[in-house]
Amino acid sequence: MAERGGTEDVRRRNLSAVLTAVHRSGPLTRAALVQRCNLTRSTMGALVGELADLGLVYETDAGAARVGRPSPLVHANERVVALAVNPDVDAVTVGVVGLGGKVHRRIRYATSSVPSLDEAVNITRAVVEGLAVELEGTRHILGVGLAVPGLVNADKGVVRLAPHLGWKDVDVVGPFREALATPAMAANDATLGTLAESIFGAAAGYQDALYLNGSASGIGGGAMVGGRPLSGSSGYAGEFGHMVVQPGGEACHCGRRGCLETEVNLERLLHVAGLDHADAEQLEDALLSGPSFPVLREIRRQADVLAVALSNLVNVFNPEVIVLGGFLGALFAADGDRLSAAVATAPISGLGAEVRLARAALGAELLLVGAAEAVFAGVLAEPRQVAAG
Amino acid sequence: MAERGGTEDVRRRNLSAVLTAVHRSGPLTRAALVQRCNLTRSTMGALVGELADLGLVYETDAGAARVGRPSPLVHANERVVALAVNPDVDAVTVGVVGLGGKVHRRIRYATSSVPSLDEAVNITRAVVEGLAVELEGTRHILGVGLAVPGLVNADKGVVRLAPHLGWKDVDVVGPFREALATPAMAANDATLGTLAESIFGAAAGYQDALYLNGSASGIGGGAMVGGRPLSGSSGYAGEFGHMVVQPGGEACHCGRRGCLETEVNLERLLHVAGLDHADAEQLEDALLSGPSFPVLREIRRQADVLAVALSNLVNVFNPEVIVLGGFLGALFAADGDRLSAAVATAPISGLGAEVRLARAALGAELLLVGAAEAVFAGVLAEPRQVAAG
DNA sequence: ATGCTATGTTTACGTCCAGCACAAACAACG
DNA sequence: CGTTGTTTGTGCTGGACGTAAACATAGCAT
Structure with missing residues (x-):
């Protein structure tokens, strides 16, 4: 209008x-x-x-x-770049991403404890200073994009709640903008992952796609509707992990019972597999190569619960494709047929038959690409203004 | 692009x-x-x-x-009109709606049995012919919009499945277009209701809104995201009634168990109220003016189940407002506080606190306005072309 | 060497909106 | 009752932009 x-x-x-x-x-x-x-x-x-x-x-x-x-x-021009930052519980990952989606550099800076906002800023500044020589060659740094595991109000640049980082109601955009002297923007990590997969990954070319990612800290996701990211009124849309799939089930940290992420989670998989650490390859090995009966049973249980959630989402969104990342991707690799069959037959009248399930394609670069994409959105929309500034 | x-x-x-x-x-x-x-x-x-x-x-x-x-x-110019048709199990309702949203005429043609497609077409033609004199005065009939209670592929103009009408995999747009010699389009009734409420009703002015409607035939709905209707890849989005809220619950006609509409439905309300017929006013009376204890208990049970579904939807969409129509509107009137409280507190960290609940505002004209709106979309997008044709 | 074909470039033209100056209509004020 | 001030519609000019059509260019095919 x-x-x-x-x-x-x-x-x-x-x-x-x-x-x-x-x-x-x-x-x-x-x-x-x-x-x-x-x-x-x-x-x-x-x-x-x-x-x-x-x-x-x-x-x-x-x-x-x-x-x-x-x-x-x-x-x-891949020398026009965005910085991408992903603070997490055990590391801050910083990336340099060029226009066109190429990740020039990716630096994972491990931390001994959960980083505070100040620490994340300082680490990022140090890493970027270390790249100064390399960045000399770039034509233009457009800004920095933050992929935060938590609820983020993207418009205001404020983290409403990032439970695993312990960040709550803080302006994250301001400190980064000042520390790096460049525009900054922040968004939920899963939302940015959705964006990345829908542009360069498994959902490329689809107008209506869902993305669900499973990590140690829970299940997040996002949706592309009609080619646009679903943000909701404050940017909190896509909290698929807290869909109730088992009323009266186990208590979730959100205060309700039977949320998807209390039933389908990494910890339970690792437990039955007798693993301690959340290593992606190890987990995949345990699930795929000759799993024991308890592991198989847990895979099937989680797949069945996940199938219910996916069916619900299909009924709500009528998507073309659902992309599964993180341990949900491993779960899909382990029991994809069960998942596909459930999604295809469960919702009303063949509605789900047209839905394709796919595993996430971008791997470790996912969040960097997504965070950079949030920065690129500015130039892509207004090439003149941003390039001039 | x-x-x-x-x-x-x-x-x-x-x-x-x-x-x-x-x-x-x-x-x-x-x-x-x-x-x-x-x-x-x-x-x-x-x-x-x-x-x-x-x-x-x-x-x-x-x-x-x-x-x-x-x-x-x-x-x-309200003399530029669209025809609107809503076939239902016991009647075919035909309307003449002017640009600007005014319903000039609304004619409910009761049928003795569930109308077939042919019957619906013939009834519509007869009603329209009866209005010929009146329609002479209109400047232009832009087309006819169909609001169908079932899964509709709006692009193709095909009803995939309308269980209560017994229509399945039929082209509905073709017959109407030929019978009335005017462009025709079809969409799901709840989707069109969403459109109507978001333009002229309780969700007017909001960019992100959800609409849930409860009728004798179940629960349907739709979403507006960023000011646009959520259609999904084939136009089937918004089947909120088949969200599973009670795994292992009662069997639903869709083949699954514990769907929202098996737990929250009109029949159960009428049963505890000792009513036979689905009359909106009677029901409201029964629920609001001194309800008996069994009625109160059923209201609270259904409100609690509905609250879970709404919380899930809030987590998924992060909407500004949720509009409740049909008997869900009556339920909201009867126990709105309970519903509001549950929605506001249940989802993670105050996310739901910003969501407003509201009752649908358009009443009997809802579907006619929505169906007309689907027709008007053409002129509104390209005033020159359509007005010339 | 000659023709063919797909592509880039130049120029005249039409469409469309912004900005300015002016006119019309009414209210407020003395 | 007339003057002044305010808001709004109208006509005109200039600039920005894309289109169409003719022209130029560069490699392949024969």
Whole structure:
């Protein structure tokens, strides 16, 4: 409703469309961009020229030789970067991510205890200073994106509650912005994971996707509806872990009983497998290669409970694909058929039959890519303003 | 991504913004439109002029006399109408709805048995022919919108399954289009109810809203996310009635156990109240004016179960408001505090505290307004094309 | 070497909105 | 009752932008 009406807006939208296309789909010829964006060759020439002047894209000589005039490839400039930070209970991971989605550097800074906000800021500053030489070569640092395991009000840049970090009602964006002297933004880690998987991962190309991630600290997730991330009114949407699937079940730290994450969790899997530590590969080994009967039984139990939650979500969202990450991905690898079958048959009348289940594809880079994407959203929407600043 | 780039698109968008504003918010002065749409007075003059030429709006002399040059009011032309049809188990309701949301006529054609598709088409044709004289006065019939109680693929115009009507995998749009010689579209009744409440009803002005409706045939609903209706990949989203809230509970017709609508339903309420028929007023009387102890107990039980479902939905969507319609509205009236309290405290850390519960506001006109809105969506998006056709 | 084909570039043109100056209509004030 | 001030619609000019069409270019095919 409150769209700006001017002619200026047209140019902005077109620049945005072109930049977004090369960012998401990788290098494209001008001709390909003309098709995708539904513009003429002359307009595309002007747009690519302007983006190149802004330093956001560059052109290289054509790759595939073909009949007709060779068309140079338009690349998103990977030297335009975002910093990405993921504070967690035992480490702060910092990344440098280029436009186009490439993770240039990923540094996991292990901590001896759960990091406070100040510690996270200091660690990030130290790591970034250590990369100073490397960052010299980049054209532009657009900002820093924070992927926080907890409830985050993205608009205000405030962490409402991050139980495992012990952060509560704190402004996280401010300290990072001042420490790094660059724009900062924060969002829930699972929400950003959803974004990353839907752009570069297992949900790429789908308009309606769900993402559920299982970690030691619980189950989080997010949704893409009609190609847009579901944020909710304050950015808290996607707390799938606290869907009640077993009324009167075990008490959850949220105060209710029988939440999904009290029934389906990593700890129980590790317990029956006789493992102590949450190591992804070890767990996968234990679940996949000749699991013992108790392990099998627990896998089936958790798969059945998860299936109920997934069926509910299918009934609510009618998605094209559901992506499972973390230990939920391992669970899917271990008993995917059971999960698929339950999801496909349980909801009303074949509704679920069209839903594809998939395992997350981005692995360790997931949150860095997602956090960077939150930063890139600014340039992608308004290439002129942000590149100038 | 595939937005048309032309300058023509700017005009289309501005025309759309202006028409949408007067359609949703009622008569507005040009000055008000200038503010809302963020355009200049001269541009607004051209836009209103063009919309008036197209017959979509008209101007009347100013209402409130005020300092300054009097400003005429721009009205959406209520003589531009959509037909709305709601087939149900015991009646086919046909409506004539004008731009601006006014229901000109509403005719409930009772049937002795559950109507087949052919019967529904014939009844509609007969009713519309009976209104021929009246419709002469209208400027333009834009099309017919169908609100169907069941799973509808809105893109294809196909009813996948309407259990209570006994319709299954049938093209409903085709027959209506041919019978009435006008464009036709179909959607799920609850989805359209959501649309109606979010534009003209209790959820007006909210960007993120949920709607749950309880009828004799179950519980349906829909969501508005970021101001857009949540449709899902095939248009089946919003089947809240089949969220499992009581695993191992009573069997549901969908094949699972403990679905929301097996636990929270009209029949049980009528039973404890000693009523036979599903009359809205009688039910409300029974629930509100000195209910017996068994009735009170059932109200509290259903409210508690509903609260769990609502909490889950709050965790998933983080909405601003939840609108309850049908017997759920009566339930809310009877035990609103219990419901509000449960929703506000149950989900994690005050997340739910910001959610407002409200009762549906549109009553009997709900589905007609919603179905018409689905038709109006076309003109609102592209005023030029549709008005010309 | 010549033609073919797909692509980039230049130019004239039409569309559209912003900004400015002006006119119209009414209220407030003396 | 007339003057002044305020708000709002209208006409006009200029600038920004995309389109269409003709032209230029660069490699492949024969």
